[in-house]
Amino acid sequence: MYIANDWKDYEVIDTGGGEKLERWGDVVLRRPDPQIIWPRSKEDHAWKDVHGHYHRSSSGGGEWEMKKALPERWTVSYDKLKFHIRPTSFKHTGLFPEQAANWRWMMDKISNAGRPIQVLNLFAYTGGATVAAASAGASVVHVDAAKGMVQWAKENLELSGLQDRPVRFITDDVFKFVQREQRRGNKYDAIIMDPPSYGRGPGGEMWKLESSLYPFLESCMSILSDQPLFMLINSYTTGLSPTVLTNMLTMTMKPRYGGTISSGELGLPITRSGLNLPCGMLGRWEE
Secondary structure, eight states: OEEOOOOSSEEEEEEETTEEEEEETTEEEEEEOTTOOSOOSOOOHHHHSOSEEEEEOTTSOEEEEEOSOOOSOEEEEETTEEEEEOOOTTSOOSOOGGGHHHHHHHHHHHHTSSSOOEEEEESOTTOHHHHHHHHTTOEEEEEESOHHHHHHHHHHHHHTTOTTSSEEEEESOHHHHHHHHHHHTOOBSEEEEOOOSEEEOTTOOEEEHHHHHHHHHHHHHTTBOSSOOEEEEEEOOTTOOHHHHHHHHHHHHHHHHOOEEEEEEEEEEBTTTOOEEEEEEEEEEEO
């Protein structure tokens, strides 16, 4: 398990009963998590003394119950990186803190490469990986289909004082973008992808990770440089084993580039219990 255990502005305080109690800076939130199938260690005031509690609806979706006054958004820091946090209608806050384990890894890879690195961040959301890669000195192309998420990512880059770094923000369907980059002959030294379990393209194309990920990974191979630095795949699809990502990278990256492949779960430490909370998985190929 790759554990993001060096946060100061984020903490999983406690877990149990299908929920997690977490601190984002000075703000405490209570949110559902399907992985948490164990009971709470203790039911105390901390679980009630929260700023916001997201209640899952039995019919799907849910809503926030705000118990204390909150700004529309606030800022948390990770190392020198800064991010805007905002509770959204679909329970998320705009950041997946477990990804800090990947940020640290890629920042080290980029800063130690000894050469200019061009990074492509696909399904790039609010730009955690984009900000991390730019801070380490990479040129980054950030692609996401959601205009609001791309704007949020731009704001995170500015918030971190990196607005002058060579970062291009593109609102587009990632599949069509990769196809155009193939035709243009553009190449990247590192590709990051965080594909959804399910989705639809602008033309109604159906994306299902189990059937779509491998052909998409193959298509990304054609836009890698002759000497790539890394390939990173994140997945939050339940029921998929990290070994699947190892196998896919072994079949695609290994024959052409050699290198090293690793995979596993992403996790966050739980303060009260000393346990680790599983939060998705990753597959890495590196030079």
